Amino acid sequence: MRSKMNENAIEVHNLSKDYFISSRGENWRAVVKNIYKPEKTAVQAVKALNFTIKNGEKVGFIGKNGAGKTTTIKMLTGTLFPSAGTCRVNGYDPTKRINDFKKSISVVMGNRSQLFPDLTPRDYLKLLQSMYDIPEEIFQKTVNDLAQILNVTSKLDVQTRKLSLGERMKVEFLAGVATRPKILFLDEPTIGLDVLAKRDIRKFLLRLNKEEKLTVFLTSHDMEDIATICDHLIIVNSGQIMWDGPKTDLLERFNQNKYITFIKSENFIESKLGTKIIDQDDLSVTIKVPVEKVDDQIAQLARDNQGSDYQINDLKLEDIILELFAEEKEK
Numbered sequence: 001m002r003s004k005m006n007e008n009a010i011e012v013h014n015l016s017k018d019y020f021i022s023s024r025g026e027n028w029r030a031v032v033k034n035i036y037k038p039e040k041t042a043v044q045a046v047k048a049l050n051f052t053i054k055n056g057e058k059v060g061f062i063g064k065n066g067a068g069k070t071t072t073i074k075m076l077t078g079t080l081f082p083s084a085g086t087c088r089v090n091g092y093d094p095t096k097r098i099n100d101f102k103k104s105i106s107v108v109m110g111n112r113s114q115l116f117p118d119l120t121p122r123d124y125l126k127l128l129q130s131m132y133d134i135p136e137e138i139f140q141k142t143v144n145d146l147a148q149i150l151n152v153t154s155k156l157d158v159q160t161r162k163l164s165l166g167e168r169m170k171v172e173f174l175a176g177v178a179t180r181p182k183i184l185f186l187d188e189p190t191i192g193l194d195v196l197a198k199r200d201i202r203k204f205l206l207r208l209n210k211e212e213k214l215t216v217f218l219t220s221h222d223m224e225d226i227a228t229i230c231d232h233l234i235i236v237n238s239g240q241i242m243w244d245g246p247k248t249d250l251l252e253r254f255n256q257n258k259y260i261t262f263i264k265s266e267n268f269i270e271s272k273l274g275t276k277i278i279d280q281d282d283l284s285v286t287i288k289v290p291v292e293k294v295d296d297q298i299a300q301l302a303r304d305n306q307g308s309d310y311q312i313n314d315l316k317l318e319d320i321i322l323e324l325f326a327e328e329k330e331k
């Protein structure tokens with residue numbers, strides 16, 4: 001049943017997913033035994049997730065490989081049943097897979113195309129138009145506007161198999177939003193794309209979010225994607241939530257420090273630094289220093305003749321997330 005207006009876009013309560021995999025056995029005896037009585041081991045991919053996403057938020061769902069991101073998206077979009085817990089998406093229970101629910105969301109996966117290689121994008125879009133029963137005039141305007149923002153107008157009548165990866169992904173995006181979903185789920189959507197294609201897609205998402213209040217749920221290993229698009233971050237580790245909150249809160253938590261990167265001198269001695277090394281190679285080294293100590297630290301390094309070409313940088317989102325994972329490991 002549809003819940004009331006002004007609802008949250010996504011509500012997740014204790015959502016869990018276990019996969020069961022059968023082991024083949026270490027020797028032929030075990031293999032034969034397994035045929036008659038298969039032994040199954042459970043993989044806990046998602047462990048009791050709880051989070052809420054408001055309408056119109058742009059959420060970055062971040063985690064290392066195997067953290068449970070795709071599994072979560074599959075449960076939120078109704079392609080996988082949870083082992084425990086519940087979720088509501090646009091007020092619907094995804095497991096019911098009713099048409100109104102399916103029409104209210106779209107999914108774009110960077111590694112799986114939804115287009116038909118033999119059709120042109122325009123033919124595919126017409127198919128969507130009739131499936132979603134969208135009036136001709138509105139649909140044409142939507143497609144033309146969106147194609148222009150994405151710089152793919154000239155590609156709409158080219159057979160899909162002849163498009164480059166970037167052009168195809170742009171058409172996937174276009175098709176994803178041409179049906180006017182309320183939530184767009186994106187799983188690694190810019191994987192393998194060049195900087196220009198990424199820029200067009202980021203601009204496109206920000207515009208749709210602003211103008212249409214489209215809720216965006218994005219998983220990406222590209223921290224530039226996350227940093228430019230998202231305002232709410234959920235970081236997962238081994239199927240559990242490690243951080244859930246506004247991006248600004250996370251940046252603030254780490255903004256008491258700066259990174260200093262410099263070229264090592266011939267006299268460079270690690271033990272003289274007196275501070276944590278973040279990264280180093282044969283040529284350069286990066287250290288983390290509290291903001292108020294940056295000047296003193298550089299003066300000291302210069303006095304000790306430790307290096308040259310000092311550069312002071314803020315911690316980027318990518319660095320912060322790496323530090324969060326490091327903190328978690330130390331616990």
Ligand SMILES: Nc1ncnc2c1ncn2[C@@H]1O[C@H](COP(=O)(O)OP(=O)(O)OP(=O)(O)O)[C@@H](O)[C@H]1O
Nearest residue numbers: 019021043045063064065066067068069070071072
């Ligand atoms: N069909 C499946 N059967 C068994 N185990 C699975 C299946 N799909 C995923 N897993 C396991 O569940 C865990 C979570 O996988 P998932 O694909 O959700 O991670 P992810 O965060 O999306 O990773 P990536 O960033 O690499 O895409 C992993 O340990 C994975 O091996």
